[in-house]
Amino acid sequence: MYCRLDRADAAARAAMRLAQPNFFLTFDRLGIDPFTQRFAITLIAEGTVRGTGGIRLTGDDCATTVPGLYAAGDAATRELICGGFTGGGSHNAAWAISSGGWAGQAAARHARSHSGGARIRRTVPVGGAGLRPTGTPGPADGFREVVAAVQGEVLPYRKNYLRHGDGLAASLRALDDTWHRLRATLYAGDGDAVRARQAAAMVAHARWMYTAALARTETRGMAKRLDFPAQDPGQHHRIVTGGLDRVWTRPEPLTTAPREVA
Structure with missing residues (x-):
């Protein structure tokens, strides 16, 4: 075109x-x-840049459910300030600046609240997918196959743009299979550990995305379903999703007024 x-x-x-x-x-x-x-001109998948969802925030300081972790900008949910539809500028630009300041200040307060330096505190590694396979490690470049598998389910317009429940369910089954394989075999070693973790994160995010899309059986804001083209007043709530080996969703009604961003 x-x-x-x-x-x-x-x-x-x-x-x-x-x-x-x-x-x-x-x-x-x-x-x-x-x-x-x-x-x-053509359509381009921009990931979460123009979306409204993101990492769930639990307070005005941009805290998350993980102690000491604060989210800002495109990584954090923007539904509290713009609802179910947003763009690339305007309030999003204000959000990026404001949330960055709030998150940074909160992170500094959190760091100062702990006595002693980080070097003397006991740390425990928690990462699994891409770092510690549950089975026999696969080839060192196995992350490339994982990335290709994700792209095959999220880039085609007929799957991710023209969304229908049957297509979403089929893609989710394929992504679940990819996740279970990478949990068992993906291990890139020290040289490509970052790429392996990035590949695992892509699969996790895609599964959250499609699971949440299946849970919203309506069309609202940027969430569109060909099989449910109308808006359902009974679904005037956010959908929270999470989990790794087993993905879950639950509704979270909006009970507080959005915070104004100058």
Whole structure:
């Protein structure tokens, strides 16, 4: 599909460049005038960047359910400030700045609350997937196969964009199989440990995403279902999801007013 912004007059073109300079930066670098020349457009999977969900926050200090862990920006849920629909700027930009400050201050307070330095405190390794396989370790580059398996279930438009319960369930079964295989065999060693953990995180996130999507049997905000195109007043709540070897979901009604972000 191709597009050309040829219906904009001179005043509109100047206003568009002033309002969205980043939009035109790529065109300028490629030597394309979007007002007179055609350019290709397509859908791009942006992950959680334009989503509203994310790591669940338990307080105004951006604390999570893990002691000492604080979330901010795109990693943290934004449903408290924008509900079920959001974009790439505006309140999201304000949220990134504000939550970063709140989370940073809280993390500093948490660190100061512990007597003694971090070096003298006892630490316990807790990571499993990608680091400590439950079975016989597989090849060192096994993370590549895991990444490809996730991409096969989340990148195709017919699976992740044109969502239907049957397709979501099929993708979730495939992702569950991938998770159980990687838990048993994925081990990249010291050299690629980060990549192995990233691959495991991709599978975990995809399973949370599709499990939550199946639990919301309606279309609301950015959550759209072809088999449930209407909004259901009985589902005016957030859905919390979690778990690794066994993924779970539960409704969490909104009971407090959203915090205003300046």
